[in-house]
Amino acid sequence: MALPLLFNPASGSTAKDPDVLLRALPKDLRTRVEPRPFGPPWDFEPHIAQASRAGGPLFVWGGDGTIHHAARALIEKGCPVPLAAIPGGSGNGLVRSLRTPLEPAGALQRLLEGRELRMDLPRLDGVPFLNLAGTGFEAAVAHRFHDLPGRGFRTYAKACWQLWRTWPDTALSWDADIASTPHDAGRLERLRAAFHASAPALPASAWSLCFANLPQYGSGLWIAPGADPTDGALQWATLARPSLVELLVDVPQLFREGGRTPLRHEGSLRAATLRLDRPLPWHLDGEPAPERDRAELTVEPRGFRMQVTGACPWN
Incomplete structure (x- = not known):
């Protein structure tokens, strides 16, 4: 068959x-x-x-x-x-x-x-997603893109441009399980963790907020380079609203693997309850999701079966 x-x-x-x-x-x-x-x-x-x-x-x-x-x-x-x-x-x-x-x-x-590949299975309020979930500017763009005629990068860029100047930051409050080096990690992992800086603080506000199981948005934008779909955690990532100069200088760095920019901040968590200062639109893997001002993020380690090629960097 x-x-x-x-x-x-x-x-x-x-x-x-x-x-x-x-x-x-x-x-x-x-x-x-x-x-x-x-x-x-x-x-x-x-x-x-x-x-x-x-x-x-x-x-x-x-x-x-x-x-x-x-x-x-x-x-x-x-x-x-x-x-x-x-x-x-x-x-x-x-x-x-x-x-x-x-x-x-x-x-x-x-x-x-x-x-x-047995990859992690994250959920937003119990609803599963594979790659990304988010709110703020990026979710507003997903909703606008969904309603615009046509598809492709040009349509997506049009949706971004329409919302870039007017979308405001959102105040956030958290109850989160911050991911850290597991107790049973090997000696090499513990040594690496000891020489790394302390985990970044969860953001108190955000213009665009993403929870990533994998590193990339569509069209090659690296929103969460530290994301690993096999570590039992989600990578949170924020983007600050770019100025006109930053649109030219910093935004292109987001489209380069290893590119660095002060517009992007990220960290890791295993679960979280997030509260927003007002109901906002969300997206799941780019698909529009309902507005909410409270969200539960969870991760089921290795909970999904994915077929991958030999080039996939995870086992």
């Missing part, structure tokens, strides 16, 4: 042609997958059942939103098979972080030859 390869024709800014995708594969791999168009209302159940009978994984070719919905469906079923994400959106933050090739045929081949 072939593995289902679900693709969302509406996601991303370029058309998806499954025949072209399969022609690029070696002959011995072409018969292992069966492309199927897919979209709302997101009934994944028959496809998960087929992937289980075929020995998994469930292949999903789409953007971060489509992949988010697939992950939630798998979680509801107890993760019977891994999720294999093929980039097909406008941002592709999840697959970029996992170092999956951005060319779809290359991604499909490498994932067919790949391995399973």
Whole structure:
């Protein structure tokens, strides 16, 4: 039985042609997958059942939103098979972080030859996400982007520009379990921790606030370089509103791995109750989520099965 390869024709800014995708594969791999168009209302159940009978994984070719919905469906079923994400959106933050090739045929081949990663499963008020959740400016942009016609980086940049000048900071209060070096860590890890600076204080206010399981937003923006999807923790990251000069000088650093900028601050936590000074919009993996002024963040260590390529830096 072939593995289902679900693709969302509406996601991303370029058309998806499954025949072209399969022609690029070696002959011995072409018969292992069966492309199927897919979209709302997101009934994944028959496809998960087929992937289980075929020995998994469930292949999903789409953007971060489509992949988010697939992950939630798998979680509801107890993760019977891994999720294999093929980039097909406008941002592709999840697959970029996992170092999956951005060319779809290359991604499909490498994932067919790949391995399973048990990655952490974070939740916002009980609702799971794989990559990022956030509030403030970034969530306002996610909501605006969702309502604008068209997709792609240009549309996202338009949403950012519309909100950049007017979005205010938000006051925050925390009850958090700060991540630190575990008691059973090896000698090398304890030595490294001893020479590191103390953990940064949780922010008292934020313009844009992110909780990251993986390091990248879409389009290659490194929002939380310290995020590790296997450490049982979430990386919090804030962005300060950039001035016009900082837009030119500092913002490009966010798009470079290893880039440094005073606009970004980050730290680590295992769980948190967060209170905001007013109800604000949120996002989950870039998908708009309801307003709230109180949020519970939790992490289930190694709670999700993800198919990755040999280039993935985590085991």
